[in-house]
Amino acid sequence: ELKVEQNPLFLSMQEGKNYTIYCNYSTTSDRLYWYRQDPGKSLESLFVLLSNGAVKQEGRLMASLDTKARLSTLHITAAVHDLSATYFCAGEPYGNKLVFGAGTILRVKS
Amino acid sequence: DTGVSQDPRHKITKRGQNVTFRCDPISEHNRLYWYRQTLGQGPEFLTYFQNEAQLEKSRLLSDRFSAERPKGSFSTLEIQRTEQGDSAMYLCASSLAGQGPHTQYFGPGTRLTVL
Numbered sequence: 001e002l003k004v005e006q007n008p009l010f011l012s013m014q015e016g017k018n019y020t021i022y023c024n025y026s027t028t029s030d031r032l033y034w035y036r037q038d039p040g041k042s043l044e045s046l047f048v049l050l051s052n053g054a055v056k057q058e059g060r061l062m063a064s065l066d067t068k069a070r071l072s073t074l075h076i077t078a079a080v081h082d083l084s085a086t087y088f089c090a091g092e093p094y095g096n097k098l099v100f101g102a103g104t105i106l107r108v109k110s
Numbered sequence: 111d112t113g114v115s116q117d118p119r120h121k122i123t124k125r126g127q128n129v130t131f132r133c134d135p136i137s138e139h140n141r142l143y144w145y146r147q148t149l150g151q152g153p154e155f156l157t158y159f160q161n162e163a164q165l166e167k168s169r170l171l172s173d174r175f176s177a178e179r180p181k182g183s184f185s186t187l188e189i190q191r192t193e194q195g196d197s198a199m200y201l202c203a204s205s206l207a208g209q210g211p212h213t214q215y216f217g218p219g220t221r222l223t224v225l
Contacts (some may be wrong), residue, residue, distance in 0.1 A: 001158070002154075032215075033213070035216075041218070042201060042216045042218045042219050043201070043203075043216040044216075045213050045214075045215065048213055064221075065216050080186060088153075090152070096158060096165070096166060097143065097155040097158060097161075097166065097168075098143075098145075098153070098155065098214060099155070100152030100153050100154070101150055101152055102150070102152050103151070105151050
């Protein structure tokens with residue numbers, strides 16, 4: 001059974017700084033997804049990572065996947081307040097349901 | 111297309127009552143999923159449909175829960191004899207299954223409070 005662990009669970013950072021959120025998963029996952037959730041809102045898809053070595057970037061966020069290490073990272077560059085949200089990674093064990101991590105609450109302070 | 115919609119957005123009920131939620135997926139999507147999210151946690155899978163067929167149900171989905179997608183379009187999730195532990199956000203998502211990744215797009219959710 002796929003299990004997904006994220007760390008840290010809470011991240012407070014200053015504007016302009018860089019940081020990385022880590023997502024470890026326990027068994028094979030077809031794909032790895034990153035979602036963003038604002039308070040009281042639903043989930044917004046950020047990235048889909050399909051294969052080993054995949055890297056995707058959108059603005060100040062960059063996601064990567066290492067299937068051998070069963071590790072995905074979400075790197076934040078020069079954080080801005082608008083990035084404050086909860087970030088979830090999710091694995092997809094059989095090409096159907098998603099298995100989510102507990103989420104990382106990101107607070108960017110000015 | 112306006113995305114995945116859910117109704118109602120909020121539901122407050124008394125313990126023991128039945129509740130029903132509706133989800134309208136993105137129109138061309140053949141897969142529809144239900145998840146439950148409690149405070150401070152990631153969404154947990156409940157069940158999913160491909161067209162009108164319910165293909166998988168989680169162990170979380172007790173006998174009090176039933177889901178349907180009668181014509182392969184909208185879906186309903188019913189909870190009978192609600193309990194306080196059912197209080198959560200119920201999220202619906204849809205995707206287009208086929209070749210390549212099929213990203214799940216989530217609706218706004220229905221927040222259930224059981225008193």
